[in-house]
Amino acid sequence: MNLYPAIDISRRQFLARGTAAAGAAALASLLNSGSASEASGLTGLPHFAPKAKRIIWLTQSGAPSQFELFDPKPGLRDLFNKDLPDSIRGTQRLTGMTAKQARFPVAPSAYQFSKHGKCGMELSELLPFTAKHADDLCLIRSMNTEAINHDPAMTLLQTGHQISGRPSFGSWISYGLGSVNENLPAFIVLISKPSGGTNAQPLAERMWGSGFLPAKYQGVRMNSGKDPVLYLSNPEGMTTDSRRAMLNDLGALNRMKLADYQDPEIQARIDQFEMAFRMQASVPDLADLSKESAQTFENYGPESRKPGTYAANCLMARRLAERGVRFIQLYHRGWDQHARLPRDIKSQCFDTDQPTAALLTDLKERGLFDETLIVWGGEFGRTVYSQGVLTADNYGRDHHPRCFSLWVAGAGIKRGHVIGQTDDFSYNILKDPVHIHDLNATLMQQLGIDHTRLTFRNQGRDYRLTDVHGNLVKDMLA
Secondary structure, three states: OOOOOOOOOOOOOOOOOOOOOHHHHHHHOOOOOOOHHHOOOOOOOOOOOOOOOEEEEEEEEOOOOHHHHOOOOHHHHHHOOOEOOHHHHOOOOOOOOOOOOOOOEEOOOOOOEEEEOOOOEEEEOOOHHHHOOHHHEEEEEEEEOOOOOHHHHHHHHHHOOOOOOOOOHHHHHHHHHOOOOOOOOOEEEEEEOOOOOOOOOOOOHHHHOOOOOOHHHOOEEEOOOOOOOOOOOOOOOOOHHHHHHHHHHHHHHHHHHHHHHOOHHHHHHHHHHHHHHHHHHHHHHHHOOOOOOHHHHHHHOOOOOOOOOHHHHHHHHHHHHHOOOOEEEEEEEOOOOOOOHHHHHHHHHHHHHHHHHHHHHHHHHOOOHHHEEEEEEOOOEEEEEEOOOOOOOOOOEEEEOOOEEEEEEEOOEOOOEEEOEEOOOOOOEEEOOEEHHHHHHHHHHHOOOOOOOOOEEEOOEEEOOOOOOOOOOHHHEO
């Protein structure tokens, strides 16, 4: 019996979309495919020789504070509990959480910074493991965005727009470049559980959705439970052969309807069922960590043996990279520290610092670092002033989109380098601003994609990830 029959492929997109049955729609929400015959992606892509084969995006949901991690402001110690000057704040908008505060007292960081590596990059004492890789990092201290609240800011970070409905970065890459491994999706999502109690912002599945692109390009979420991908296992009593026979018959019926209606969602449904069948063989091996060495678990830290933790997911990200997955999105929640920041950020760094560093080391040792883009950061920054009552050892910080920090490493990225400068209060950017659109355009460049040329026509206009924005950050590139 032929277990892998040929799969018909159609790239035409028609207006008559959204007619899939409810059951197929549910499956579409789980499965994404660049099928075996789509490995090369769109005709004409990549536009030029790529530096990177894949992206691992370590998404820190909730907005890590730049003051405590990446942007040292030692002069603030002399301004403890002094009011933020009106000249610094200007007319910039505030969130509803602090807009009515009687005053805006300056809160210096409770943590110290020191220089690391040959480059002398200043990093926080909260990041001792990441600091060992200072000479590999391109640290951007001048990131900025328009969104001031979490959901629109995260939506903008993921899709290039604050309003939902557009394809995520991973979906654009899956659509443009296709899949390398015919037995795994091109775009996989991992969500980690913080080890301590945190104010964890919710994550909507549209963050890794395909928007108006065909459903097969959306991200597949892997879980930490018994079934890494929900509904992938055969029900009791069904064998691999019977599943194959059923899919053969179902595929024949769907191809008949495709010939009648030319609805691209029907083709997407065929592809997704076939990908699901192949994943039944590939995912169990992927999720089996029993062959990883004791040293590997030690490198990734004490949480790495616990399924669903950030550490375990970083290890899984390396395994996905080895298997050719193009876009790996790892989410870690709990950085939204409006109160008790000194205590809670320490817990978050315990979860993320060692595993992040171990992932960088692991990629290097396996020859994957120079062909992988690794991104670490959140959706915006935090305010210099305290939200609520400020004391000598406790404070919170509100949302601040005007400037924040994020780092990139890997394929073709300048190493041991800092981009941008903020004012003495990390409230305004003084030098080399980098917008999210600029970052995305530069990452696409490293994947061999001209961000202005990867477009999709929807409702009468051409859309792209960077919309009508985005400039290459040439200073990022080696």
